[in-house]
Amino acid sequence: MFETANGGLRQAVVITLVAVCVSIALRCVHVKTWNQRASLYYYDGNKPLVTTMDGYYYLRLSREYARGDFGSKDDLSPIGKKPQPFSLLPLLSASVHKVSKIPIEKIAFFLPVILSSLMALIYVAWGMVLGGPFLALASSIVGGSVYYWYTRTCLGRFDTDALIPVFTYGIPYLVYKYTKADTFRAAAPWGATAILCGIAFCLWWLPAFYASPVLIIGTYAISIFAYNRSKTERILKLCVLTAGCITSILVILSYIGLLPQFKVFRPLIGLLSLVTHSAEPAEPSISASISELAPLSLAYFKTYVAGSWAFFVFSTSGFLMLLLSRKKELIFLTIPLLAGFMSFFSRRFLIFLIPLFALSLGYFLHTSGSYLRRRYGPASAGVFAILAIAITAFSVGKRAYTTFIPPRLTAHHVAIAKAVNNGHLPSELVWSWWDYGYFLEYFTEKRVLIDGGSQGGIRPFVAAYPFVQENPAVAARWIRFFAHHGPAGIHKINRYTGGTEKTVKLLEKIFSSPQNLPHLLVIHSFPQKLDWKKYFFPESGKVYIFLPFEMIPATYWWYYYGTWGLKLNGGDPAQALILPPGTVIDGHRGVVFVNQKQLPLASLYIFRDRPEPTLYLDRYFRSSGLLAIIGKRGSYIMTSNLKDSIFFKLLFTPYSVPYFRSIKYIPEYGGIWEVLDGPRG
Structure with a gap:
């Protein structure tokens, strides 16, 4: 089992099947928990929710593909267009739905689990090359059990992550087989398969339009240091490698500002800026607010990947052993390894580092087993193999086995959203x-101002501003204005005010006192030939606002954007938490204990939902401090600058906010309101 690199096809098939079964079983063990909480996590009887908000985008595309709608226009998304010619993930789910008649929602629920198990093919393929059957078995079981990988491929995680590392490590393997083949006739099938996989990768994941050519051509060029069939091939690889190095240097020089940003390089420069958080645009930084773009720390890697410091050390040792003994083979993994090491700038790339961790850890165990076999014989090596895989898989995978990942939103939120779905x-x-x-596009079938694919530029500020606004009239008129004009409306006014901050202040004055509009137009030299009253107060279709209680812990995020326009050096700080069960609130001393810290309270409120939802002041402690709210489902604490915001008022006093008419409200889940053009509608 430990003796050779490579191995028989029968062994590879058996190992792959075992690894696939372990991967699927590890994830499907949580089906029981889903069923136990069916009233929260299933809607319309038996349709499961997805666990990632991006999943609703792919669900909507799946639904439209199943209806035969492959057009490029997207009437619901702010971007206004769909992936062309199609997106492979929703096409796959729609095709399975049409053939099997299984609801798309159930397909979306199980598909990531099935697709992620295909990583076993990659571990077995590279494991056989690097060490043999034991390495293939160990790395495939460990890699499929890593907690971070589990979080990206669990039940309901309807996203593209499941196959991204399959393509990223699979294409270099095909190039390896192509390059190592003795004749072109033997190499051609491998090369053709690599190209087909590259095309499929492009249809699977949008950034792969850049990644696929790099994986195929770049890996082929780098293989000049490993295998060359002829002098002509060596020269060809050298030319390609030189061109790639020059291009990389030009991109880096453009990125750091020493060269102009050529149009062809802008997507790559934008990616580098996002990953390294180096962009300083006129608007708030998007990358700085997205948790998965945060840099990777060793402590995070230990917790979410290795499971313990011991296995981190073993894996690192295994990688060094691979560098010493498998240089030629590792050359073909140069690009995936570079992508994996980018996770130290941005955790989003951690899915590329996990296969390296698993293969390196497997190689460490393989080397240890080989030593035992030589020293003590096959019996001791066999015992070691069983114990090593069992202990390693348990240590790395125990958190995935015991951790249930629920949907972000529940069936109650679906009911709230569907209350306005009239086509x-x-x-x-x-x-x-x-x-x-994406959630609202799917369940309401209506346009939204912002979603997960349109959060650039001024749009996040425009979206968040009404949440922090204290004047209901200003918030409502702001919403109706931008619902009609979009974020471009702010740029049009900037021509006359001279900048976004001045525009925001002008809009506040206009929306709070419409009668002063003529005077304000004169002050700012707006041309009189246009009907500015109609522009600032457009007659548009119905506009709704959806607010879930789930937004409370994300206050730091949207409040930063919502206040940015008032302070260009950054948004006002605000914090809010949904307190975990068992949190102690000392009503006599006016303190709350959070994470072993004692936090002072300014006041304590009771949230009651009958006869109608409202807040009652229970106790006042001091002039400064946090607000605490005790409800039926949970307790909440927040900074005092949230108390007068529209967000706070709508969630806790949903029927008494002027300009906002409640359509459906479920206490401590959230609600949806129609935004009116007057205080009484």
Whole structure:
């Protein structure tokens, strides 16, 4: 089992089947928990929710593909267009639905689990090359059990992550087989398969339009240091490698500002800026607010990947052993390894580092087993193999086995969203924070201002501003204005005010006192030939605002954007938490204990939902400090600058906010309101 690199086809098939079964079983063990909480996590009887908000985008595309709608226009998304010619993930789910008649929602629920198990093919393929059957078995079981990988491929995680590392490590393997073949006739099938996989990768994941050519051509060029069939091939590889190095240097020089940003390089420069958080645009930084773009720390790697410091050390040792003994083979993994090491700038790339961790850890165990076999014989090596795989898989995978990952939103939120689903009406729009855009597009079938694919530029500020606004009239008129004009409306006014901050202040004055509009237009030299009253107070279709209680812990995020326009050096700080069960609130001393810290309270409120939802002041402690709210489902604490915000008022006093008419509200889950053009509608 430890003796050779490579191995028989029968062994590879058996190992792959075992690894696939372990991977699927590890994830499907949580089906029981889903069923136990069916009233929260299933809607319309038996349709499961997805666990990632991006999943609702792919669900919507799946639904449209199943209806035969492959057009490029997207009437619901702010971007206004769909992937062309199609997106492979929703096409796959729609095709399975049409053939099997299984609801798309159930396909979306199980598909990531099945697709992620295909990583076993990669571990077995590279494991056989690097060490043999034991390395293939150990790395495939460990790699499929890593907690971070589990979080990206669990039940309901309807996203593209499941196959991204399959393509990223699989294409170099095909190039390896192509390059190592003795004759072109033997190499051609491998090369053709690599090209087909590259095309499929492009259809699977949008950034692969850049990644696929790099994986195929770049890996082929780098293989000049490993295998060359002829002098001509060596020269060809050298030319390609030189061109690639020059291009990389030009991109880096453009990125750091020593060269102009050539149009062809802009997507790559934008990616580098996002990953390294180096962009300083006129608007708030997007990358700085997205948790998966945060840099990777060793402590995070230990917790989410290795499971313990011991296995981190073993894996690092295994990688060094691979560098010493398998140089030629590792050359073909140069690009995936570079992508993996980018996770130290951005955790989003951690899915590329996990296969390296698993293969390195497997190689360490393989080397240890080989030593035992030589020293003590096959019996001791066999015992070691069983114990090593069992202990390693348990240590690395125990958190995945015991951790249930629920959907972000529940069936109650679905009921709230569907309360305004009266069919697609182009003039209607639902306003919310960007996390919920895809969810609302799917369940309301209405336009949104912002979603997970349109959070650039000024749009996040425009979306978040009404949440922090204290004047209901200003918030409502702001929403109706931008629902009609989009974020471009702010740029048009900037021509006359001279900048975004001045525009925001002008809009506040206009929306709070419409009668002063003529005077304000004169002050700012607006041309009189246009009907500015109609522009600032457009007659548009119905506009709704959707707010879930789930937004409370994300206050730091949207409040930063919502206050940015008032302070260009950054948004005002605000914090809010949904307190975990068992949190102690000392009503006598006016303190709350969070994470072993004692936090002072300014006041304590009771949230009651009958006869109608409202807040009652229970105790006042001091002039400064946090607000605490005790509800039926949970308790909440927040900084005092949230108390007068529209967000706070709508969630805790949903029926008494002027300009906002409640359509559906479920206490401590959230609600949806129609945004009116007057205090009484």
